Amino acid sequence: MPRLAAKIDDLVKLMAEYGLERARLKGEDWSVEFSREAPTRGAVAVPAAGAISESSTQDSDIVASVDNAPTGTPVLAPAMGVYYTSPSPGSPAFVQVGDTISAGQTIGLIEAMKVFNEVPSPVSGRVIEVVAESGQLVQPGDVLLRVG
Numbered sequence: 001m002p003r004l005a006a007k008i009d010d011l012v013k014l015m016a017e018y019g020l021e022r023a024r025l026k027g028e029d030w031s032v033e034f035s036r037e038a039p040t041r042g043a044v045a046v047p048a049a050g051a052i053s054e055s056s057t058q059d060s061d062i063v064a065s066v067d068n069a070p071t072g073t074p075v076l077a078p079a080m081g082v083y084y085t086s087p088s089p090g091s092p093a094f095v096q097v098g099d100t101i102s103a104g105q106t107i108g109l110i111e112a113m114k115v116f117n118e119v120p121s122p123v124s125g126r127v128i129e130v131v132a133e134s135g136q137l138v139q140p141g142d143v144l145l146r147v148g
Contacts, residue, residue, distance in 0.1 A: 008032060022139070072128045072146030075121055077138040081112035083119075085134040093134075099127045101147065108132075108144060123147050 007025055015023050015034060024033045077083065085093040085108050095107050106118045125147040132144045 022142075072148040073123050073125065074131075074143040075107060075119075075123070075145050075147060077110065077132070077140055077142040077144055078119060079110055079112060079117065080139050081110040081117070081137070083132045083134065083136050083138045083144060084109040084111065084116075085130070085132075093130075095127050095130070095145065097127050097130055101125065101127060110138065119144065121147065 011023050011025050011032075011034065014020065022033065022035045024031055026032075085095075087094070087109065095101055095105075101107065101121050101124060103122060103124045104120050107121045108119045109116045110119055111117075127145055128148040129146040130144075131146065132138055132142065138144065
């Protein structure tokens with residue numbers, strides 16, 4: 001556990017140094033994500049790295065937080081821009097929770113420099129969660145939706 005605490009501490013320092021809003025630390029079967037944004041539905045609070053001690057943190061604690069992680073395959077934003085869930089205001093969304101989608105199907109648009117780029121789904125399946133809101137600024141790697 002001391003190695004994990006040191007890695008988390010390093011990640012927090014890098015976030016502060018470079019002004020990052022989000023950062024993720026991944027292991028073989030676990031991940032820790034930090035965000036400076038307001039918590040979203042299902043967010044898990046992570047104690048500061050200095051608060052983690054070998055005696056207070058057990059492997060079962062880590063497993064419990066991994067079990068609470070969102071399910072499904074995340075569809076990630078391929079570029080930075082404003083994400084739109086429909087082709088125009090007032091139009092129905094490209095996809096909604098419960099819809100079955102195919103790989104390559106357009107799931108949204110990202111506007112960058114007044115150019116609208118279609119966002120295709122890399123996977124087929126059923127939409128289990130729409131994470132990004134229409135009109136939201138997204139960064140590459142942000143989760144737009146989850147497919148199960």
